[in-house]
Amino acid sequence: MKVAVVGAGPAGVRAVERLVRAGLRPMWFEEGPASGGRIYQRPPTGFSRDHRALYGFEARRARALHDVADRLRFACDWRPETLVWNIRRTEPVLDTLTRGTDRRSETFDAVLLCTGAMDRVIPVPGWTLPGVTTMGGAQVALKTQGVAIGSRVAFVGTGPLLWLVAFQYAKAGAEVAAVVDTTPFATKLRPGLLWNLATFLKGLYYVGWLRARGVPVFEGAMPRAIEGDGAVRALRIEGHTIACDAVAMGWGLKPEAQLADLAGLPFRFDAVQHNWVPGQDAAGRTARPGVYLAGDGGGIAGAEVAELAGARAALALLADHGVFVDPLETSVLDRQLWRQAQFRGALEAAFPFPAHLAAEMEDATILCRCESITAGALRAAAAPEMNRGKAFTRIGMGRCQGRVCGPAAAEVLAASLGCAVQDVGRLRGQAPVKPIPVALA
Amino acid sequence: MKADVLILGGGGAGCSAALHLAQRGLRVVLLERGLVGSQASGVNHGGVRQQGRHPAELPIAIRARRMWAQMAALIGTDAEFEATGHLKLARNEAEEAELLRWNAMAAEYGLHPRMIGRNAIRADYAYFSDKVVAGSLLEEDGSANPRLLAPALAAAARAAGAILLEGHAVTGIAPGFVVEAKGQSFTAPVLLNTGGFWGGQVAAQFGEPVPITALNPNMMVTEPLPVFCTHNLGVVGGDIYLRQISRGNIIFGGGRGESDPAVPVSRPLPVPSFNAMQRAIEILPQLAGAMVIRSWTGIDGGMPDALPVMGPSRTTPGLFHAFGFSGHGFMLGPAVGAVLAELVVDGHSETPLEGFDIGRFARQDALADDTWKTRLE
Amino acid sequence: MKRLIDQDRPGLTLFVDGQALAAKQGDTVLTAILTGGLGHLRQSEFGDGARAGFCLMGACQDCWIVVEGRGTQRACTTLAEPDMQVRRR
Numbered sequence: 022m023k024v025a026v027v028g029a030g031p032a033g034v035r036a037v038e039r040l041v042r043a044g045l046r047p048m049w050f051e052e053g054p055a056s057g058g059r060i061y062q063r064p065p066t067g068f069s070r071d072h073r074a075l076y077g078f079e080a081r082r083a084r085a086l087h088d089v090a091d092r093l094r095f096a097c098d099w100r101p102e103t104l105v106w107n108i109r110r111t112e113p114v115l116d117t118l119t120r121g122t123d124r125r126s127e128t129f130d131a132v133l134l135c136t137g138a139m140d141r142v143i144p145v146p147g148w149t150l151p152g153v154t155t156m157g158g159a160q161v162a163l164k165t166q167g168v169a170i171g172s173r174v175a176f177v178g179t180g181p182l183l184w185l186v187a188f189q190y191a192k193a194g195a196e197v198a199a200v201v202d203t204t205p206f207a208t209k210l211r212p213g214l215l216w217n218l219a220t221f222l223k224g225l226y227y228v229g230w231l232r233a234r235g236v237p238v239f240e241g242a243m244p245r246a247i248e249g250d251g252a253v254r255a256l257r258i259e260g261h262t263i264a265c266d267a268v269a270m271g272w273g274l275k276p277e278a279q280l281a282d283l284a285g286l287p288f289r290f291d292a293v294q295h296n297w298v299p300g301q302d303a304a305g306r307t308a309r310p311g312v313y314l315a316g317d318g319g320g321i322a323g324a325e326v327a328e329l330a331g332a333r334a335a336l337a338l339l340a341d342h343g344v345f346v347d348p349l350e351t352s353v354l355d356r357q358l359w360r361q362a363q364f365r366g367a368l369e370a371a372f373p374f375p376a377h378l379a380a381e382m383e384d385a386t387i388l389c390r391c392e393s394i395t396a397g398a399l400r401a402a403a404a405p406e407m408n409r410g411k412a413f414t415r416i417g418m419g420r421c422q423g424r425v426c427g428p429a430a431a432e433v434l435a436a437s438l439g440c441a442v443q444d445v446g447r448l449r450g451q452a453p454v455k456p457i458p459v460a461l462a
Numbered sequence: 463m464k465a466d467v468l469i470l471g472g473g474g475a476g477c478s479a480a481l482h483l484a485q486r487g488l489r490v491v492l493l494e495r496g497l498v499g500s501q502a503s504g505v506n507h508g509g510v511r512q513q514g515r516h517p518a519e520l521p522i523a524i525r526a527r528r529m530w531a532q533m534a535a536l537i538g539t540d541a542e543f544e545a546t547g548h549l550k551l552a553r554n555e556a557e558e559a560e561l562l563r564w565n566a567m568a569a570e571y572g573l574h575p576r577m578i579g580r581n582a583i584r585a586d587y588a589y590f591s592d593k594v595v596a597g598s599l600l601e602e603d604g605s606a607n608p609r610l611l612a613p614a615l616a617a618a619a620r621a622a623g624a625i626l627l628e629g630h631a632v633t634g635i636a637p638g639f640v641v642e643a644k645g646q647s648f649t650a651p652v653l654l655n656t657g658g659f660w661g662g663q664v665a666a667q668f669g670e671p672v673p674i675t676a677l678n679p680n681m682m683v684t685e686p687l688p689v690f691c692t693h694n695l696g697v698v699g700g701d702i703y704l705r706q707i708s709r710g711n712i713i714f715g716g717g718r719g720e721s722d723p724a725v726p727v728s729r730p731l732p733v734p735s736f737n738a739m740q741r742a743i744e745i746l747p748q749l750a751g752a753m754v755i756r757s758w759t760g761i762d763g764g765m766p767d768a769l770p771v772m773g774p775s776r777t778t779p780g781l782f783h784a785f786g787f788s789g790h791g792f793m794l795g796p797a798v799g800a801v802l803a804e805l806v807v808d809g810h811s812e813t814p815l816e817g818f819d820i821g822r823f824a825r826q827d828a829l830a831d832d833t834w835k836t837r838l839e
Numbered sequence: 840m841k842r843l844i845d846q847d848r849p850g851l852t853l854f855v856d857g858q859a860l861a862a863k864q865g866d867t868v869l870t871a872i873l874t875g876g877l878g879h880l881r882q883s884e885f886g887d888g889a890r891a892g893f894c895l896m897g898a899c900q901d902c903w904i905v906v907e908g909r910g911t912q913r914a915c916t917t918l919a920e921p922d923m924q925v926r927r928r
Contacts, residue, residue, distance in 0.1 A: 052897065053916070059896060065918055067848045067865035110720070110729045121909070126732065139898045151879045151891030158895030166870045167845035170895075193844050251889055252878060267840075277898070285727075390893070390901065392709075393885035409497060412504070412609035420685055420755050420900035425893070452730065456753035456900065458910055459684065462739035685903075686884040710884055753911055
């Protein structure tokens, strides 16, 4: 049985672990050079920080995951530096590209997509300036390169990641200009205390630590613009202008679901996390036989859940293909996944995506940074849904294929039509999921 | 709902017919399964070209070209049309002879492309590889943005009083004509079949089936590159076509994707994509440094002689067909609509349509050796 | 972009638009260019100015540079190598 796993983050690693344990030798594709995904991304060779320094509270999990993954490589058909840029509509085939030069098509009996997530952002005037990055990008820079995105960094957005990254920067010796959380404290309090005590307390610790060091903290404040000429000079929020030379922005995460889309899976709008997600059952099965999902690529639930979901989906895949699977193991995972799911809604409620901030962006704001298309152009095009909006304005036609601007563009379009954001739909995926060289032929 | 004319299918031809009929005071209802321009009209290369066509298509292509010059006045936008010239390339002597043969024929229709020989190609177009030995340039040809045409025609048709209903898949057609869509009945004495690939199914229902196949143009685009080539490029044989838009992206296509018209769904395919990429680099070597950022396709209707079905039904009075444009109908859409309006209101059209007669498929000798058959493209 | 911690690594020299740039083993090309004071990675094709990447994780495609012998690459996922020739678009 030919099984493929796409992604070597937490979900992919635990999935491959289960598959190998069952005697399989899966094809394991990872776009980067090593396992770990984003949260447990590893620096290139030559860096000397240990796991505690790199991953803080998550050090033990990260170490365990890396150790398992490092051993699993030899039990698999391990394909690092390999982009899976297409999955065929009806044929069970993946189209892959290794190191930008070697193309191979691989048939599969089953494939498990563990493609992870990226930051969700809201364009503000000046967000394309050198010095502006995503929240996750700011963290990756510190973790894997030992650099801060600037000498004096402002952080804006919401979610646990905002506080974690600002804390990590300050702890590493960076100058934190300010932390701006668009969620008011009061909004976080109730769901935090009732459902997510650990996360809430960690957050309080980070905020307290930053405040104690004189870092300006703003809650319930909206960013208005990033100022600068050729580089960031300041972040302007309501009532304050914060001098800085870099801004990290992020409002939670959104799934990287392009392969799920090309696989033909139906999507639904998850109102709790405010994201379009591919359809799957609790075990990771999808509407297409042979295609499974696990981890943030199927809906944002975090790294801990990703490990559980990767294992669970591998078991579902095995069971569906006639391999014996211990019912006790699956029921334990099911229970753990169910318990984790109860907290998810509260976490989202504690750090809501400020859709109005996106919907109300000024006409002159660049919305699609690949093609340099403004919010005003999208409003003026009077399109009834997102793909028409793309056809009329070119929003989403650029290199990133709408990864960055998609969510904000939907808010702008829906607000201009006076309808709910899910009613304008989502950008339809097209191959290649990331650009490939013309010279590849 | 009662109308004077019912139109099935909201591509360029159908929307143009709705506009022209509404302008002549008729009550028009157009039924479109999805959004207007979703299929062939919206996914093609965007070529606005007379060069390279089968002689049977030249009168309507010439008429369409005249309309494109006035498109802004007709529908309020030029759909980014630019007369950048269509340069058809020869990659060997046989292909060069083909260009000359076509040009001699086209002169009789008043078209005078300029042949560019080996030395001039080298001198004036340094970006071509040595594989390109000659070219024929028709300067009045060019390209437009296919995504914009049908929606703009539809908006103009609505402004002229036509009713265009999107999201209205046709569920039944009865003689008379009575058409069911979304639980509603629509009746009219005249029915226009501008259903693209699905036009074949409509024709079959009226006892005149045609051998239509789904044709999915395999399209790709690069990132924006510094502008170096302004012509719309084609080759003899039509296996690759390219154009660089003013924003810098190079759009190119060739070969066929796959589709399931019953859904409908369509996808480009890797093998034709790689073939097209290779052929593109063979013509423009500097494309080797570019990236493919997106691919797409759609569902067009392909006829075995690569000519559309256009004209009155052979079985049913009041029924008129215009479908099966075989990959080169985009430019013609506005003119097809004008022609259909003439057939309906005046009983005849100034544009010759004999070559498109649906009856040709009923005759044994209809598809004999045709020296002008447009291959692939 | 500012070097902060874990910077005790062997140096290397790469070339950006023909100019020598000192960097360190383990740097990505993005890190090398932006910590090296060059300010940006490319110019937007549409006149809105300089770009210096955004997501830093290979998703946004805003950090494209050209590496001689390899063609277009993302600066954020490409490791700097000795004598690498990088051209900015």
